[in-house]
Structure formats: structure tokens, C-alpha cells
Amino acid sequence: MTRLSPRARWLAPLLLLLGCRPAPAPYAVPAPLPETRRALAQGDAVGGAGRYGSHAWLGLPYAAPPVGELRWRAPRPAPKWTGVREALASGPGCPQLASPLGGVASAEPGTVVGSEDCLLLNAWAPPLKPEALPRTRLPVMVWVHGGGNSIGTATFYEGGRLAVEQGVLVVAVQYRLGPLGFFRHPALRAGDESAEELSGNWALLDLLEALRWVKQNAAAFGGDPDNVTLFGESAGGLNTASLLLSPLSKGLLHRAIIQSGGFSRMTPDEGERFADGARPGHRNSSNEVLARALVAEGLAPDAKAARTLLTTTPGRQLARTLKALPPAALLKAYAGARGGWMLDLPQLFRDGVVVPTGEPLEVLKSPEGWNPVPVMVGTNRDEQNLFLFMDPAHVERRFGMFPHVLDPPNYLATGEYLSRAWRVAGAEQPALAMVQSGHTQVFAYRFDWDEEPVAAGTELSRYLGAAHGLEIPFVFGHFQLGRLGKVLFTEENLAGREALSRALRAYWGAFARTGWPSVEEHPAWRPFNAAPGADAFLVLDTPGGGGIRMAGGLDSTEALLADLAKDPRLPTAEARCRVRQQLVGWRRALTAEQYAAVEECRPFALSAR
Numbered sequence: 256m257t258r259l260s261p262r263a264r265w266l267a268p269l270l271l272l273l274g275c276r277p278a279p280a281p282y283a284v285p286a287p288l289p290e291t292r293r294a295l296a297q298g299d300a301v302g303g304a305g306r307y308g309s310h311a312w313l314g315l316p317y318a319a320p321p322v323g324e325l326r327w328r329a330p331r332p333a334p335k336w337t338g339v340r341e342a343l344a345s346g347p348g349c350p351q352l353a354s355p356l357g358g359v360a361s362a363e364p365g366t367v368v369g370s371e372d373c374l375l376l377n378a379w380a381p382p383l384k385p386e387a388l389p390r391t392r393l394p395v396m397v398w399v400h401g402g403g404n405s406i407g408t409a410t411f412y413e414g415g416r417l418a419v420e421q422g423v424l425v426v427a428v429q430y431r432l433g434p435l436g437f438f439r440h441p442a443l444r445a446g447d448e449s450a451e452e453l454s455g456n457w458a459l460l461d462l463l464e465a466l467r468w469v470k471q472n473a474a475a476f477g478g479d480p481d482n483v484t485l486f487g488e489s490a491g492g493l494n495t496a497s498l499l500l501s502p503l504s505k506g507l508l509h510r511a512i513i514q515s516g517g518f519s520r521m522t523p524d525e526g527e528r529f530a531d532g533a534r535p536g537h538r539n540s541s542n543e544v545l546a547r548a549l550v551a552e553g554l555a556p557d558a559k560a561a562r563t564l565l566t567t568t569p570g571r572q573l574a575r576t577l578k579a580l581p582p583a584a585l586l587k588a589y590a591g592a593r594g595g596w597m598l599d600l601p602q603l604f605r606d607g608v609v610v611p612t613g614e615p616l617e618v619l620k621s622p623e624g625w626n627p628v629p630v631m632v633g634t635n636r637d638e639q640n641l642f643l644f645m646d647p648a649h650v651e652r653r654f655g656m657f658p659h660v661l662d663p664p665n666y667l668a669t670g671e672y673l674s675r676a677w678r679v680a681g682a683e684q685p686a687l688a689m690v691q692s693g694h695t696q697v698f699a700y701r702f703d704w705d706e707e708p709v710a711a712g713t714e715l716s717r718y719l720g721a722a723h724g725l726e727i728p729f730v731f732g733h734f735q736l737g738r739l740g741k742v743l744f745t746e747e748n749l750a751g752r753e754a755l756s757r758a759l760r761a762y763w764g765a766f767a768r769t770g771w772p773s774v775e776e777h778p779a780w781r782p783f784n785a786a787p788g789a790d791a792f793l794v795l796d797t798p799g800g801g802g803i804r805m806a807g808g809l810d811s812t813e814a815l816l817a818d819l820a821k822d823p824r825l826p827t828a829e830a831r832c833r834v835r836q837q838l839v840g841w842r843r844a845l846t847a848e849q850y851a852a853v854e855e856c857r858p859f860a861l862s863a864r
Contacts, residue, residue: 283313283343283344283345284302284303284304284305284311284313284343284344285303285304285343286303286304286343287301287302287303287341287343288301288302288303288304288310289301290310290382290384290385291303291310291312292339292385293312293475293476294475295315295472295475296335296468296471296472297316297332297333297334297335297336298335298336298337298338298339298340299338299339299340300312300315300339300340300341300342301339301340301341301342302342302343302378303343304382305379305413305415306413306415306416306733307415307416307418307419307420307732307733308381308382308415308419309379309380309381309382309414309415309416309418309419310379310380310381310382310383311377311378311379311415312342312377312378312379312476313342313343313344313345313346313377313378314342314343314344314345314346314375314377315340315342315375315376315377315378316333316334316346316374316375317333317374317375317376317428317464317465317468318330318331318332318333318374318461318464318465318468319331319332319333319334319374320371320372320373320374321371321374321431321435321457321461322371322372323578324578326371326435326578327435327438327443327452327457327577327578328448328452329449329451329452329457329460329464330374330460330461330464332464332467332468333374333468345375345377345408345409345410346370346372346373346375346429347368347369347370347372347373348368348369348370348373348407348408348409348410348429348432349369349370349371349373349408349429349430349431349432349433349435349436350367350368350369350370350371350373350432350433350435350582350583350586351367351368351369351402351405351406351407351432351433351586351596352364352365352366352367352368352405352406352586352592352595352596352597352598353365353366353367353368353596354402354406354594354596354597364594364595364596365592365595365596367582367583367586367587369408369432369582371435371582373429373431374429374430374431374461374464374465375409375429376409376426376427376428376429376465376468377409377410377412377414377426377427378414378424378425378426378427378476379413379414379415379417379418379419379424379425380393380418380424380425380476380477380478381393381418381419381422381477382419383476383477387477388474388475388476388477391477392474392477392478392479392482393422393423393424393476393477393478393479394422394423394424394478394479394482394483394484394764394767394768395423395424395426395469395473395478395479395480395482395483395484395767396414396417396423396424396425396426396483396484396486396763396767397426397427397428397465397466397469397483397484397485397486397508398412398414398425398426398427398428398486398487398491399428399430399462399485399486399487399488399491399492399494399495400412400427400428400429400487400488400490400491401487401488401489401490401491401492401515401724402432402489402490402597403489403490403593403597403598403600404432404433404436404437404458404490404493404494404600404602404603405432405433405436405596405597405598405600406432406596406597407432407490408429409427409428409429412427412727412731412733413731413733413735414426414427414731415733416731416732416733416760417730417731417732417760417763417764420732420760420764421760421761421763421764421767421768422764423764423767423768424473424476424477424478426465426469428461428462428465430458430461430462430465430494431457431458431461432458433585433586433589433598433600434541434544434585434586434588434589434598434600435457435582435585436457436458436461436602437455437456437457437458437526437600437601437602437603437604438455438457438526438541439454439455439523439526439527439541439601439604440455440527440541440542440545440577441527441570442565442568442570442571442573442574442577443455443574443577444570445569445570445571445573445574446570446571446574450608451503451608451609453606453608454604454606454608454609454610455523455526455604455606456497456603456604456606456609456610458494458602459494459497459498459501459603459609459610460609462485462494462498463498463501463503463504463507466483466485466498466504466507466508467507469483469507470483470506470507481509482509482510482767482768483507483508483509483510484508484509484510484511484512484766484767485498485499485508485510485511485512486511486512486513486514486631486763487512487513487514487516488514488515488516488724488726488727489514489515489516489723489724490516491514491516492513492514492515492516492517492681493516493517493518493519493603494516494603495511495512495513495516496511496513496516496517496518496615496685497518497520497603497609497610498511499511499513499625499626499628499630500518500610500611500615500618500619500624500625500626501609501610501611501626502611503608503609504626505626508626508628509628509629509770510628510629510630510631510766510767510770511628511629511630511631512630512631512632512763512766513630513631513632513633513681513682513685514633514634514726514727514730515633515634515635515638515677515681515723515724515726516632516681517677517680517681517682517685518615518616518619518680518685519603519615519680520603520604520605520610520615521537521601521602521603521604521605522604522605523604523605523606524536525537525540525601526540526541526601526602526604527540527541527542528540528542529542529543529546529562530543536601537599537601538590538591538599539589539590539591539598539599539600539601540601541601542562542565543590544585544588544589545561545565545577545588546558546561546562546565547561547588548580548584548585548587548588549561549564549565551584551587551588552580552584554576586598594645611624611625615685616684616685616688617688619685619688619689619691619692620688620691620692621692622692622693622694624692625692627689627692627694628696628770629696629697629698629766629770629771630686630689630694630696630697630698631698631699631700631763631766631772632681632682632685632686632697632698632699632700633682633699633700633701633702633792633793634674634677634678634681634682634701634702635674635701635702635703635721635722635723635724635725635726636674636701636702636703636705636720636721637670637671637674637705637719637720637721637722638673638674638677638678638721638722638723639669639670639673639674639677639722639723640670640674640718640719640720640722640723641719641722641723641724642723643666643669643670643673643718644658644718644719644722648661649661649662649665649666649669650666650718656711657711657712657713658711658713658718660713660718664824664825665824665825665830666718667717667824668822668824668825668834669833669834669837670720672815672818672819672834672838673834673837673838673841675810675815676812676815676838676841676844677841678701678810679810679811679812679815679844680812680844682699682700682701682792683699683791683792683809683810683811686699686783686785686791686792687783687785687809689783690783690784690785695782696770696771696782697782697783698766698772698780698781698782698783698793699783699791699792699793700780700792700793700794700795701792701793701794701795701806702721702725702726702729702795702796703721703794703795703796703800703801704721704725704726704729704752704755704795704796704797704800705717705719705720705721705800706747706748706751706752706797706799706800707719707720707743707748708742708743708745708747708748710742715743725743726759726795728740728744728756729752729755729756729759729760729795730756730759730760730763731760732756732757732760734752734756751797751798751799752797754797755795755796755797755803758777758795758803759795761774761776761777762774762777762780762793777803778793778802778803778804778805779805780793780805781805784807785809788807789807790805790806790807791805791806791807791808791809792805792806792807793805793806794806812844812845815844816835816845819831819834819835828855828856828858828859829859831855831856832850832853832855832856832859833859835850835853835856836850836856836859836861838850839861847861
């Protein structure tokens with residue numbers, strides 16, 4: 256019997272409840288099709304027939320494998336090949352702890368899976384004849400997967416329906432994750448590193464290289480290299496937002512869609528310093544992680560010796576030692592992995608080269624500070640319910656399987672305030688800042704679909720609702736997620752779900768084509784407007800939930816904190832302060848100092864990070 260790690264064990268009942276395997280099997284196309292042969296900059300490649308009538312090319316390298324001396328270096332262009340490459344199966348994901356998003360169905364959660372040779376992408380296009388390619392210019396949509404920048408693969412997503420129906424080229428990209436994707440240390444600055452490499456933002460550099468590959472090769476698939484939309488969800492949304500700010504992305508992206516993301520960033524010092532220093536760093540800073548890894552690998556007898564080794568070994572020598580560490584040693588050195596697989600990871604460093612040093616919202620207010628391309632930005636109404644549903648502090652598992660919400664009023668109130676905080680920081684404040692810069696093509700949304708069934712006696716529509724990530728199948732029009740999909744997506748919600756999905760695909764496709772998401776057959780989506788009484792965002796829902804409609808009433812941190820202070824669902828000071836504690840550091844809704852200033856919360860100290 257497979258044994259789960261202690262932290263993974265509390266997520267397993269959700270997977271049992273939903274009756275799903277840990278992850279779908281890797282996607283492949285059955286056989287090469289001669290008409291899919293394309294001449295790429297690296298050599299000829301042939302794909303096959305994808306789902307939904309598309310052509311598909313899977314597992315194409317967009318950069319050289321970042322292995323050996325290329326670990327923690329900027330990506331190099333993919334090497335050329337001879338002959339015809341068969342692009343028929345997705346390649347391995349980047350090194351990560353196995354999870355429901357890890358692309359390895361048989362792996363025990365929390366074990367290390369993936370390969371450092373992972374800078375690959377999948378592409379889907381309408382079935383074009385080779386002779387039609389020279390006169391075809393399809394909009395290009397480049398998808399950045401989520402997963403906290405520590406888990407996830409391109410394998411998990413299927414772009415064929417969006418490609419065929421909307422007449423676009425869809426590209427799903429893999430990028431380095433965890434300590435291989437975001438990592439800064441003085442030893443990695445001891446040689447001939449470029450200014451970009453000094454940043455430690457390896458994942459963002461991967462995505463920039465993928466965009467360069469798209470610019471070079473899009474026309475071979477019928478795509479327009481001068482009309483590229485970068486879109487991503489969760490960490491993919493954060494990365495998309497980062498590249499929207501980055502001066503290095505100018506000319507590489509022409510539209511951006513940020514789904515449940517935001518603009519939160521970290522200073523370089525937080526990512527490097529020891530946590531107990533005079534100016535403390537993150538608990539999983541590079542020095543903290545490397546000290547643990549050196550001890551675990553037998554390269555230092557204890558933590559004190561590991562610290563001495565890190566601070567006294569010459570840079571080049573230490574870099575060689577670090578690059579020889581197996582990925583598993585690095586991944587397992589992180590403290591507090593959520594669920595046993597999602598790392599608490601310093602990331603998105605404001606280095607001044609890849610990412611501006613200024614506060615993101617202030618950067619957005621200046622038209623010269625970012626790339627003012629058309630932007631769509633939004634969140635799901637009940638983002639945090641997904642995480643609360645998996646939290647044993649809120650939900651117990653009877654007989655190890657059947658969920659029971661311990662305090663429904665508290666659960667629903669907590670989910671509401673944390674989701675509101677996500678919306679304020681992840682959508683409304685950035686949209687307002689962009690508009691204040693004089694930019695007019697900013698479009699905001701809120702996804703409200705919540706028509707899940709009752710499963711194992713639990714009202715999923717109430718306790719999951721419009722949870723984090725649920726808009727993704729609607730955007731791609733792909734609900735075949737194995738047993739998980741069969742539980743969430745039923746015959747009873749089919750008609751409304753498909754109609755809403757058609758609308759999302761139409762909006763996303765129109766935006767990719769023109770930079771304006773409105774389409775004739777669906778309600779008009781007007782630009783973000785923060786004026787009192789104005790319609791600011793589009794609500795995406797079925798008729799049973801009020802339908803697709805423009806709405807106003809912008810939220811704010813001040814408003815949600817005022818509501819929290821008098822919420823009857825949280826009748827005690829302790830209950831209110833537990834919610835405030837979760838808001839501390841979460842999307843910067845509340846600082847530790849602001850929490851400490853709340854008199855009723857003084858008896859309830861913040862937990863140490």
C-alpha cells in the first residue's frame with residue numbers, strides 16, 4: 256500500500272472524495288501526420304492529430320537543457336537537430352515534489368519527480384494545410400501553468416479546442432520550478448554571469464526564452480509573431496504580471512491575461528539571508544536551504560559547519576558543489592511545504608534587471624515603468640475555499656474520507672475575507688494602477704460559477720464554490736479531467752457549464768485577436784472604470800447565478816477589515832484574529848505591525864513564519 260507523508264495525508268481524503276487519480280496520464284498523439292511537418296529554426300518537426308480536431312506538436316524543446324554547468328544560468332537557445340523530430344508526446348516536467356499537478360500519476364505524493372531537461376512546450380493549431388501557412392497569421396496564446404512556482408507541468412493542459420474554435424495558436428510552456436527556478440546566492444555570482452543571471456529569476460528567464468522561440472517559430476505553425484498573448488493562472492498569473500513589468504519582454508508580448516495572479520514580489524535580500532540574521536531573510540532563503548541540504552548530503556556534519564562552509568568557501572568552488580547537488584537534495588531542504596509538495600519559496604525577486612525594483616503598484620502607475628499592452632485581469636469569487644476545504648483546521652475527515660466542516664459560519668467567513676483580499680490585491684488594485692497610468696485597455700472580471708453537485712454528503716457548491724483554478728477548464732473548453740472531472744462536471748450542470756465555457760473562450764479569443772474582449776453574441780465587456788457607481792468588471796456566471804453582466808462596487812482592504820470587525824459569523828475576538836492572522840502577509844492585505852495594533856488581537860500572537 257502506498258504510504259503518504261504526514262503533510263500529504265491531509266490532502267488525500269479530498270482526492271478520495273473526488274475519486275480522482277493524482278494526475279492525468281501524460282498526453283500523446285497516436286501517430287505522425289505528414290501534413291503537420293513544420294520547418295522550425297532548430298529543424299523540421301512533425302506532430303499529429305490532437306483532440307477537438309486540432310493539430311498538436313508535443314514536447315518541443317525551446318531551450319537547451321539547463322543541466323550541469325547550465326544549472327542556474329540563463330537559458331540557451333535550443334540546439335538544432337537533424338532529420339525530422341517526432342513531436343508526439345509531452346516530455347517530463349521540471350523537478351518537483353509529486354502532486355496532483357505533477358504529471359506523474361503513479362508517484363507517491365511528496366517524492367521527487369521530473370527532469371532538469373524540461374524546457375519544453377506543447378503547441379496546438381487549427382488543421383492548416385502546409386500551402387496555407389504563408390498567408391495565415393493566427394493570434395498566438397502562450398499559456399503559463401500555475402502551481403506556486405514549485406509544481407505543475409504543461410502536460411496537465413489541453414489547448415486543442417481553444418485553438419480550433421477561436422482560430423489561434425496555443426502554446427503551453429514548462430519552466431524551471433522551485434530552487435531551480437528562483438534562487439539567489441553569492442556563489443552563483445562568482446563568474447561570468449550576465450546582468451540577467453544575477454537576478455536569480457531563472458523561471459522568468461525561461462519564459463522570456465520561450466517567447467523568443469515563439470517569435471522565431473510562430474509563423475511555421477500559422478501564428479503571428481507580432482500578436483502574442485501571454486496568459487497564466489495563479490503562479491502563472493504572477494509570472495505573467497512580472498513579465499508585464501519587465502523591460503526584457505518589450506516586443507515579445509502584445510497582450511496579457513492574469514488569472515488569479517497578482518503583482519507581489521520579494522526583495523533579493525529576503526531570498527538570500529539567514530532567517531536569524533540582524534536583517535532576517537526568508538525561512539527558506541538560499542542560505543537556509545543550502546545549509547540543510549549540505550547536512551543531509553553529508554557534506555557538513557551539522558548546521559553550524561554548513562553555515563561556515565557557505566560563508567568561507569571560495570565562490571567558484573562552492574558553485575561547483577551546489578551544481579552537483581541532486582535536485583532531490585534541494586527540494587527536500589524546504590521547510591513547511593504545503594500538502595507535502597508546494598514549497599514556501601522565495602521568488603520573483605525585484606532585482607532591477609528582470610523585474611523592476613520599485614513597488615509593483617507604483618511601477619504600474621507610470622506609463623514608462625511597464626509594458627502598457629492590453630490587459631485582462633481577474634479572480635474567482637471563492638478563491639480560498641479550495642485551500643480551506645483541504646485544511647484540517649476547518650474540515651475533519653470522518654473514517655479518513657468523508658469531509659465534515661467543523662464550523663460552517665467560520666469557514667464561509669474566512670473564505671470570503673481571504674478571497675476578497677486576493678481580489679483586491681490581485682485584480683482591483685493593479686487594474687486601478689494601470690488606469691491611473693493613462694492606460695485604457697484594461698479589462699477586469701470575476702468568475703462566479705459554483706454549480707458543483709453534492710458529493711459524499713458535502714455541498715461542493717457551497718464549500719468549494721467558484722474556487723481557485725476552476726475557471727481553467729472553462730477557458731480551454733476541456734472538462735475531461737478523469738474521475739475528478741466526472742465528480743465536478745455532471746449532466747446536471749452540463750448545459751450551463753458549456754454555455755459559460757463558450758463565452759469564456761469567445762472573450763479570451765477576441766482579446767487575443769484585437770486586444771478588446773467584447774464579442775457580438777455575448778454581453779459587452781467594457782474597460783475597467785473605478786468611478787463611483789460605474790461598472791468596473793465583468794461577472795462570468797450562468798443564468799442561474801445572474802448571468803454574464805457588468806458590475807461595480809470595488810472592494811478595498813479597509814472595507815474588508817471593517818466588515819471583519821463586526822461579522823456575526825465570527826463572534827469572538829479569537830475567531831476574528833485568526834482570520835486577521837491569515838491576512839498577514841497574504842497579498843499584503845495586512846502587515847504584522849497592523850495586526851499587532853489591533854487591541855483585541857494582542858492576546859493572540861502571530862505564529863512564527
